[in-house]
Structure formats: C-alpha cells, structure tokens
Amino acid sequence: MKKLKDFFRYDNAGLLFIFPAFIYMMVFVGYPIISNIFLSFQDVSVKNLVKGEKHFIGFENYINIFNDGVFIKALGNTLLFTVSCLIFQFLIGFLLALLFCKKFSLAKPIRGLTMIPWMMPMTVTALMFKFMFSTDVGIINYILRKAGLIKQNIEWLTTPGTAMIAVIIANVWIGIPFNTILISTGLSTIPQELYESASVDGANALQKFVKITLPLLRPTIESVLVLGFIYTFKVYDIVYVMTEGGPVNSTHLLSTYSYKLSFDLFQYSKGSAVANVLFLILFLVGLLYLKITMEGEND
C-alpha cells in the first residue's frame, strides 16, 4: 500500500488524472482499431456478424480489393480529390490571408465571417451544393448560361467527371477558412522590422514576399498542407451526401467505398480491409506531420 502511494506521489500522479480518458480511448478507439484489423482477415458478412463461425482467411480480402476495379478507382479518386482540393483551398486561403493581414477597418469582422463554412455540418454543405449544382434549377448552370459559357445545362452530378468537379468545389469551400486562418496566424508571427528594413534597402513587394514571407512561413505552410491532406483524404460526408459515390463509381473515395461495402452490401470484412488501407496511408502521412511538429518541441 505504501509502495503504491509512493509511486503516485510525484510525476506519476499524472497517471491518475489521465486514466479515465485513457481507458475511454482504449475501449472506444484502441479496441476498434485492433478489432478492425482482425475483421479484415476474416470472412464476416451479414450472415455471421452476430452469430455463427468466423473464419480466418488470411490476406484474401486484401487480394480481392486490389483485384477490384472499384477499389483501384476509389484509390485514384481519393488522390485526385485530395490533391485538387489542397491546391485550390491552399491558394485561395493564402490570398485571403494576405488580404486580411492588411489593416483595413473591416479586416477582422470579415475574416471572422469567412470562418462560417468550416463550422457548418458537412451534410448541410453537401445539400446546398447539391441544390446549386442541380441540372434544371441549379443556380450554377444559370450563371454559366448567362455568362455565355455554356449553351445547354450541364448535368453536373449525374455525369462522371463533372460530378467529381462538383464535390471538389464543395469541399474546397469548406477548406478555405481553415487555410486562411492558419496562414493568417503564421503571417502575424513574422517580425515587422524585417519588412521595414527591406523597404529601406529598396526591396519591392514581390521581393519581400519571396525573400521574407515565404521562407519564414515555411513551417506553417508545411503543417497546413500535411494537415489538409489528412483531413481531406478521409472526407466522407460531402461525397456520400452529394453523390453516394456515383455516377458509376466516378466519385467513390476510399471512405465512401468502405462504407458502402460494409453498410450497403454488408461485406463487413471487405469494407474493413478498404478502411485499413485508408488508415495506413493516413498513418504514414501522420508520421510525417509528427516529424514536422515535434522538431520544434523537445518535450
């Protein structure tokens, strides 16, 4: 008893404070992760989910999904979706951050209002964009027609290709505030004197941007991009609500395909295998992120 008390006396007292959260996460996150790995090596479907025998079938699910055209398509789609979203949300977010760091009178309230898209439930965002992209009543087709860019209405969400463009646009809309706010914070940490002395030395705006802003902003840019990659790569709601992966699987991402396998087709084990591939990719990118952020922190 005394030994136990001594153990928790100093630094290990922290264990008592973290214990409840730790147990919770082990039960509701740790256990499911392990269980999902087991599941992906079994043959669980709707028949034997609750009762009945489950067999270990080794790598069969993984071999099956890599021979499955839809999985390969979803993998490619996920990469295309993530990279396109990242490029656009980063560039637009960066430009907005540069605008808002000018000290004009409405800068702060307007920057605040641009955060709204990020806070909204993705289901609602998906609904709004589904409405705007709809063929006959969609405002986007109307605007494009008015501008003379198209003659006939585009069937955005029911044509492969344009459906992908539509979900990317919807997701960029959500991602812009995240990029704006992080880059704004990064910009505000750059010491003002640097710009002043550069002005004294006769540097123009472009030179200041390339020689001061970009290099000093590098850590911020790195974490914005890696975090953006992680968040975008696992996006589920937007696509599921707007297209459910269709038409003809053209917008299926790994996340939506995994959900479809498990909860529409009840092939739980195959769905788990897809989810694990998704997780593995995110995990590797996550390690990269940790390497970046932990470099500065030594605790």
Place this chain on the structure above:
Amino acid sequence: MDERNLSKKKNIIYNIVAVLILIILLFPLFWTFITSLKTEKEIFLNPPTWYPHELNTKSYAAQVETGDFNMFKSFFNSFVISSGAMAISVILAVPASYAIARYKFIGRKAMLLGFLVTQMLPVSVLLTPMFIMFRNLKMYNTWGAAILADATIGIPFSVLILKNYFASIPAALEEAAYIDGCTRFSAFMRILVPVAKPGVIVCAVFSFLYGWGDLAYGMTFILDQEKRPITAGIFNFMGQYGTKWSYLTAFAIVAIIPVTLIFIFMQKYIISGMTNGAVKG
C-alpha cells in the same frame, strides 16, 4: 505583413474588395436561405428570382408538425447527442490534458502520441467494430451509441488544445495552493481549471460542433428515424424527396441555427481553437 496604417483611399478599396469576396463566399448560404422562403413553384422559375416574390413560410411550419417533415424531433435528438458528447469530452479531457502538461509520468509520450494519431483516424476504421460492440452492449439504436462515438472525436482534440493552456499557467500558482493546504486534486479543481476556463470553453464548443456535424455515427448506430440526429434526418429526406428543395433548404437553415448562434457569441473561441488545435498539434 505590412502593419503600417493604410491611407484612407486604400482602406476603402480593401474594404470593398473584402466585402465582395465575402459575398461570393457566403453566397451558398444566402441562396439556401432565400430558397427556403420561396414556394416550390417559384424555385423552378427560369430565370430564378433573387428574393422570394411570394413569401412562403410553410416549409418551416411543417417542421414542427408530425410526419415525414418533422425535423423538430431530429433537432432535439442532435442537441441531446451533441451535448452528451460534449460533456464526456470535457470531463475526461480536462484532467487528462492537465496531466500531460504538468507531469512527466510513465508512458506520457506514448499517450500524447496516441491522442495525436486518433485525430487523424478516418471514421470508416471505427464504424464496423463499434457497430458490433454497440450491438453486443445492447446500445445499438440508442442516443448513447452516438454520444459515446462522437466523444472519441472531441476528446483528443480537447486534450491537445487544453494541454497548451495548462502549460502556460505559471507553476508558482499551483505551488502556492499546495502551501495553503490544497491536495493535488483540489488545487486542480479550484485553482487551475478556473484559470484555464477559456480553453475549456474552446473544447466544449468544438466537441459540441463535432457532435452536431456528425453524420456517419448517427446514421450507422441509430436505425429509427425518430431517434436520429438532424444530419441523418436531412440525408434520409434527400433520399426520399430528392427535389423538394423548399423543405430541404428550410431543414438546412434550421440545422445551422446552433452553428450561427455559436458563431455570433463565441467567435474568438472558434478562431483560437482552429489555430491552436492545428499548429501546435
């Protein structure tokens, strides 16, 4: 960047540019709101009308009535689920983050890493195992399942945010409390938590928002439309009445009421959460 004060002319130009950008960015919201006040006939007019010529509030009124259009119930479900997830997240994350900020206990680094990794987890990895678990626990098809699942998003986020708050509180404050006879626990409750209150609010707000925005858990673990959150209700409704846009847009507006309120009253906490949560990891 350039912090020098702007000239009057430049100030006006920047303001105009910023307002124009804001109008474009928030246009989807404006358009959804306008549409929710139009009649179904007016929505299908070509060219579209920029404001409702005939004001129609029926789509909102239908939501408190019974039947398929009753979103009021889903709103309440969402509220219960998000509040429950928020309570669990805050209660568990506050002491945990204090431990990480203040004590160098065994396994600290591994646990911190664990919280970081959880934040990167796709929902699909947890869905099926949780689904089986909740069935075995006889919690399938209850609010509880969604609450427990949603809290797994709030907890790691809150721990990572709050550890920075606790780390920034001077250790002398805590030591003074010990001298005055506080135990570790009472010092934590009476001195540290009140000082870290802004951080606790950030965590509460985000945990609530995560719960409010969730679709996957609410839809998968709750079967009855009667108990489902509003996001699942909207999704369901879209599947059944795909083109009833006046109702759909009205549901969308109702679903973002809490988000709007949180935004109006807690904006500074939102911005603080977004920056601290991501940059410092």
